[in-house]
Amino acid sequence: MNTEQISVRLRRADLADIEARYHARVDDPKLRHIFVCGGTGCHATGSIAVMDRLREEIRDRGLEDRVRVVQTGCNGFCALGPLLIVHPENVFYQKLTPGDVTDIVEEHLVRGNIVERLLYKDPATRKFIAHIHEIPFFSRQKPWTLRNKGHIDPESLFDAVGRGGYQGAARVLLDMTPEQVVQEMKTACIRGRGGAGFPSGMKWEFAMKAEGDVKYVVCNADEGDPGAFMDRSILEGDPHAVLEGMVIAARAIGASKGYIYCRSEYPLAVHRVEIALDQARQAGVLGESILGSGFDFDIEIYQGAGAFVCGEETALLRSIEGGRGMPRPRPPFPARKGLWGRPTVINNVETLANVGRIMVKGGAWYASVGTEKSKGTKVFALSGDVNNIGLVEVPMGTPLRDIIFDIGGGIPGKRKFKAVQLGGPSGGCIPASHLDVVIDYEKIVEAGAIMGSGGAIVMNERTCMVDMARFFLEFIQEESCGKCTPCREGTRRQLEILEKICAGKGEEGDLELLEELADMITDSALCGLGQTASNPVRSALRHFRPEFEAHIREKKCPAKRCPALLEFQVDPRRCKMCGKCVKVCPVDAISWKKKEPAVIDRDVCVQCMSCFDACPFDAID
């Protein structure tokens, strides 16, 4: 077995001992490690079959003593899965099939030659890159929160402790007073990574000072923003970092019970957290008298049932209580009156995952990176129309352009960058003209979006901004809990207007009405969901107003995404007669002979848009 079981109750001295044993193993020159990514993305593309085959081949060749295969959490480069890293050379192999495994074993492990055809090919230079730290996607990141990604088996407490896990908790429980812990958090200036950016140290201080003998710590893992998967990856890849953060928070405020509220859409994350909880209890880093300190704290995992609004803290707490997850007015804030009416600290996964390191290295260390008001690093889930899709962690203060073009590798094909959407349904789109904005809570708001939880979806010129605004409102409309009228009714009216515009029935005055509604909803909605629901519309109107006007006045969709505004006709002057549209048409509505422009039979056409995507010359209107 790979995993070294820890069945004794740990004391502080054991932590350092395990760390030494872990490093002796990882740095053993006679031993190779193969880290196979086992995140949700790689599982879906077949990493388990690759790993099984790898173990089989290694066993067949009698290499078991010299090669250890470790299934890690999400490596971050999700678009290239299944993938693995051969350590200590740190060679990165990608897009693997079980058939490729023989080559890796035979060529690399036995003969020591790198298998070039399985390496990452830089889309810009078209050259193969063997070593992970030379791949731009990885080399420009600063993995603090994700420091263990791709290095540890998330189902092994030994690995987590081996890389310094629970040392922050040991310091807090054995050397520090709650006041000192809170002070360290305030020095670190870490702000809530769920999106709103409230200083975590202050939140802890309120809860610490709140009166009550029963208090709670809640981890918000209800990652609901579409296009966000940072929290999932952290829970899947390094669950002990989150548990350690919760133990520390509990000590700071004096809580004895904690909950992790996780979406039921993340079965693998739930599974790994359950394993981590069991191991942590057995080893005495959770439960009674943690690390022999006399401090008791236990955690329960609670699965959500599919409601976006439950990411809002008061709704989330209501959901843990077993009710309809509807927000309530604040104040009182949860730090004073939270779960079951008791003082409760509720923090996001990413925030908690940083706490252990802050306690080991000190708040000043954490605050040494970043901008004036935003410290440390931020994890983004980069996706959409960008070459390198995956998890990206950068220091605060990094320009957005660097994330998309240097780390993300730019836009695939010959398409152009149009906008990047930050903050999901509460955020907004940032256009090319504002790409030099740096990652900072306040600066991003000035540019028309919000930091949000970290979803960053890149869009090329084929994305219609009117349609995107409509998409987000449809989302909000469906997820609005219905408790307050501005959100329930106001967003419905906005959606109706946008649907009308997309259908080619927009009128003069619609945009002004949208803006008026936006201000009204923001001013009067009960919770964060409603108050921010108009952000996508507002930012789209600010940066892409001419596109809205084209829909209304010229009845045209410049991005060619709104079927009602398209003619489904091939322009014979632009058609280069390649026949690609014919191949993708599902209903054979396109006729084409060699050396003649294609013709679409509009009676047969079902307006599926496949030909628009396939045409390399933009010849279909």
Added chain:
Amino acid sequence: MTCECENSVEVTPEQWSTVDAIIAEHRETPGSLITVLRKCQDVVGWFPENLIDHIAAGMNIPLSEVFGVVSFYSLFSLKPKGRHTIKVCTGTACYVKGVREVMGRISAKYGMEEGQTCEDRRFDLQGVRCLGACGLAPVMVVDKDVHGDVSADSVLEILDAYK
């Protein structure tokens, strides 16, 4: 709502006893209603009226409150489901990468809209919130199999395998 006699056919005696065991395990724990509902749905597949009645009585929670919770969360279904559940991710990344076309193709082929079950109960079509597998967008999950990088063209071929 269908009538009671029809509903009772939906839940087998074995399922009832599993449901009772779930209720017994959780009834003393405050706030466990959602957990109980999730586990019961795993057993029965959906919530016929008599099952909601039964859970309300067993948990000693007013029927109205239980129904309120069932109808609030998208995980819980008040309708019977098909043999296979197709979950099409409607998150932003999937949307940008053309999931609308994928969904359209499924609807046209099997004659069901989002949220519906096709006539022979072979498939359920659900549009679901971001599955967090944006690296594979567009993403479709059939039962427990995740299919990434799905296109309007490839989707029907994938579904063919589910009889």
